[in-house]
Structure formats: structure tokens, C-alpha cells
Amino acid sequence: MADVLAADMSTKAGVHDALFRPYTIRDLTLRNRIVMAPMTRSKSPGSVPGPDVAAYYRRRAENEVGLIVTEGTTVDHPVSSMDVDIPNFYGDALAGWRRVVEEVHAVGGAIAPQLWHVGSARRADGKVHNPDVPSASPSGYSRPGKRFGDPMTDDDIRSVVRGFADGARNAREIGFDAIEIHGAHGYLIDQFFWEALNERDDAYGGSAAARGRFAVDIVEAVRKEVGDDYPIIFRFSQWKQQDYDAKLARTPEELGAFLAPLSAAGVDAFHCSQRRFWEPEFEGSDLNLAGWTKKLTGKPSITVGSVGLTGEFISAFAGESSEAAPIDDLVARVERGEFDLVAVGRALLVDAAWARKIHEGRTDELAPFTREALATLS
Numbered sequence: 446m447a448d449v450l451a452a453d454m455s456t457k458a459g460v461h462d463a464l465f466r467p468y469t470i471r472d473l474t475l476r477n478r479i480v481m482a483p484m485t486r487s488k489s490p491g492s493v494p495g496p497d498v499a500a501y502y503r504r505r506a507e508n509e510v511g512l513i514v515t516e517g518t519t520v521d522h523p524v525s526s527m528d529v530d531i532p533n534f535y536g537d538a539l540a541g542w543r544r545v546v547e548e549v550h551a552v553g554g555a556i557a558p559q560l561w562h563v564g565s566a567r568r569a570d571g572k573v574h575n576p577d578v579p580s581a582s583p584s585g586y587s588r589p590g591k592r593f594g595d596p597m598t599d600d601d602i603r604s605v606v607r608g609f610a611d612g613a614r615n616a617r618e619i620g621f622d623a624i625e626i627h628g629a630h631g632y633l634i635d636q637f638f639w640e641a642l643n644e645r646d647d648a649y650g651g652s653a654a655a656r657g658r659f660a661v662d663i664v665e666a667v668r669k670e671v672g673d674d675y676p677i678i679f680r681f682s683q684w685k686q687q688d689y690d691a692k693l694a695r696t697p698e699e700l701g702a703f704l705a706p707l708s709a710a711g712v713d714a715f716h717c718s719q720r721r722f723w724e725p726e727f728e729g730s731d732l733n734l735a736g737w738t739k740k741l742t743g744k745p746s747i748t749v750g751s752v753g754l755t756g757e758f759i760s761a762f763a764g765e766s767s768e769a770a771p772i773d774d775l776v777a778r779v780e781r782g783e784f785d786l787v788a789v790g791r792a793l794l795v796d797a798a799w800a801r802k803i804h805e806g807r808t809d810e811l812a813p814f815t816r817e818a819l820a821t822l823s
């Protein structure tokens with residue numbers, strides 16, 4: 446009888462085993478496949494992350510998250526940020542980040558900062574650093590057809606590349622386990638990738654390869670600073686905040702051509718941002734964006750998008766609530782090796798113990814997500 450009970454329990458606990466196997470990227474071994482997705486919280490007054498931010502990340506680490514990717518944290522450049530309550534990744538903020546790393550390491554977690562430059566996606570109400578300095582962008586557009594200023598000069602480009610490289614070096618010195626470069630969602634790096642906002646006719650525009658060069662420069666500069674063994678993760682997306690239907694790559698061939706130079710420049714893992722992880726990327730195959738990325742580059746990939754929830758995150762900002770959803774399909778895909786790691790956003794924002802509950806089969810305790818969860822750092 447006792448044996449039957451034990452078998453039952455192990456089956457229950459073992460359902461999601463594939464998620465709880467260790468995984469190694471360069472010199473970093475993660476205890477499992479669960480990644481906390483980067484989520485801007487704007488709760489760092491003066492752009493310095495305080496003890497409450499450190500405790501917020503620690504709670505996720507002590508509840509079995511394998512790798513935390515921090516909220517976007519802005520590189521050292523006058524117009525890199527969109528809100529003064531978003532944490533910087535330079536100056537006084539570094540002491541705050543050091544405390545975050547110590548708290549996460551104290552409970553056995555791993556953590557990477559998401560290095561970010563918002564480009565022309567900067568708020569216009571003056572609650573930004575250096576409000577009088579014009580925003581940076583490849584061709585002076587904030588969205589397709591909407592011009593606000595001048596294209597970045599070569600000097601501007603060099604100084605942003607330097608900002609990312611310095612950020613990466615500081616990350617390593619402070620003790621972070623890896624870095625993630627934010628190349629997604631229509632922010633600066635993605636503005637260079639995207640034809641609709643990049644009309645340059647110099648080395649940084651005019652063809653898909655040239656539009657990718659800014660990111661390649663950043664990855665190469667970062668790799669030089671952090672050395673060979675330190676993991677560099679690169680986040681990208683097809684969709685843009687300015688256009689959810691935008692595509693950088695319409696075919697697997699185009700995706701392969703987009704990714705190859707980044708991979709060659711030193712990216713170790715790609716974080717492939719989708720709003721719904723189950724959506725196939727191209728016709729004729731079930732593979733999602735992370736699946737294709739792994740297949741085309743041979744590099745580890747991270748999926749994301751509505752894991753453990755019924756609704757996606759843009760609708761959540763508009764007030765739609767999402768119920769907890771089963772993750773069996775997701776786990777089956779990890780088991781098949783379609784992708785290697787799984788990033789979880791809102792489910793982990795609303796419940797610090799999400800990963801532990803999944804591991805222990807406590808699915809009846811999983812919470813829905815509502816917009817109110819954004820109000821606090823619980």
C-alpha cells in the first residue's frame with residue numbers, strides 16, 4: 446500500500462521533470478529550466494534598486510527559479526531610459542545591484558541583468574533623465590512614418606556600444622552570472638533591425654545584414670569585455686510595441702540569416718520573445734520562434750509567452766485577467782528538445798512560489814493574473 450502511494454506521488458511530482466533538469470550555458474550551470482522573464486517594475490526611486498527590489502528577486506530564487514533575468518536596466522548613456530524609476534546599470538545603482546546579486550546567490554539562484562536602451566520609445570511627459578536631450582534612434586522615427594528628430598551619428602552609435610560593453614563588464618565584476626542584451630520589442634537595438642524605422646544608407650542600414658550590424662557591434666564589444674566563458678543571452682522578437690504584426694523574418698531562411706551574424710559575434714543563447722509560446726512561427730511546422738532559433742543556430746534557446754496563463758500580456762496591461770493554465774504541452778516540447786529554457790513572466794510576478802508549486806504538483810494553488818499585481822513588489 447505504502448509503495449502504491451509512493452508511486453502515485455512520484456508520478457505527480459514527476460509530471461514536469463523535464464523542467465527540473467539542470468542546464469549548462471558556458472560556465473553557468475542552472476539548477477533547472479525555469480527563467481524569470483525580464484519585467485520592468487519602475488520601483489527603483491532615483492534609478493537605484495533598493496532592498497525591496499533585492500528581496501523581490503530573492504523570493505523567486507528561493508522558490509526554485511533557475512535563472513532570473515532582471516527587469517530592463519539601462520546602460521550608461523544620457524537618453525537610455527524611459528522613466529526615472531527604472532533602475533540604471535551604472536553609477537550609484539551598481540551598489541544596489543550588488544545587493545540584489547548577493548541576495549539571489551545566498552539562496553542558490555542565478556541572475557543576469559537585462560541591459561537596455563529604449564531608443565525613441567521614451568516617454569514625453571518629462572519624467573525621464575535629461576528631458577532636454579533628444580531621444581536616440583537610427584533614423585529619427587518613434588514609429589513608422591512619425592519623425593521626431595535626427596538619426597544617430599557614428600559617435601552616438603559608438604557611445605551606446607560602449608555603454609553596453611561597460612554594463613557587461615560591470616555585471617561580471619559585481620557577480621552576475623550572465624548578461625542579457627535587450628534586442629526586442631521595438632526598443633533601440635530592434636529599431637535598427639526593423640526596416641520601418643531604419644532608413645539609414647550607411648554601414649548600419651540599407652540591407653538586413655547592415656541593419657543587424659549595430660547589434661553585432663554590441664555583442665562583439667560585450668564579448669571582448671567579459672571573456673570567452675561568460676554567457677551572453679540575446680533577446681529578440683518579431684513583434685514590436687509599435688506594430689504587433691511586424692516581422693523581421695518571414696521565412697526560416699530569413700531568420701537564419703538574421704541570427705547567424707549574432708551567433709558568430711558571440712551570443713550563447715537566444716531568448717525568443719513571443720506573446721503566446723504555442724504559436725508556430727512559420728507555416729508547415731509546429732516549431733515556435735525558439736524552436737526555429739535552436740534548429741537554425743544550434744545554440745540554446747529560451748521560449749516565453751503566456752506560460753501557465755490563459756491570456757497574453759499586452760491584453761493584461763489593458764485590464765484583461767488571465768487564469769492559471771496547464772503547462773503539459775510546454776513541458777512536452779522541452780522534453781522533445783524544441784527549446785531548452787522557459788521564461789515565465791506574469792505567473793512569477795503574481796506568485797513568487799510559482800516554480801516550487803509546479804515542481805511539487807500544487808497546481809490547485811496557482812493564482813490568476815490581474816493588473817493589480819503590478820502595483821506592488823510582492
Ligand SMILES: Cc1cc2nc3c(=O)[nH]c(=O)nc-3n(C[C@H](O)[C@H](O)[C@H](O)COP(=O)(O)O)c2cc1C
Pocket residue numbers: 482483484485486516517559627629630680718719720749750751752754757758788789790791792819
Ligand atoms: C510588467 C511587465 C514588464 C515587462 N518588462 C519587460 C522588460 O523590461 N524587458 C523585456 O524584454 N520584456 C518585458 N516584458 C515582457 C516579458 O518579459 C514577457 O516577455 C511577457 O510578459 C510574456 O510573458 P508572460 O506571458 O509569461 O507574462 C514585461 C512584461 C510585463 C508583464
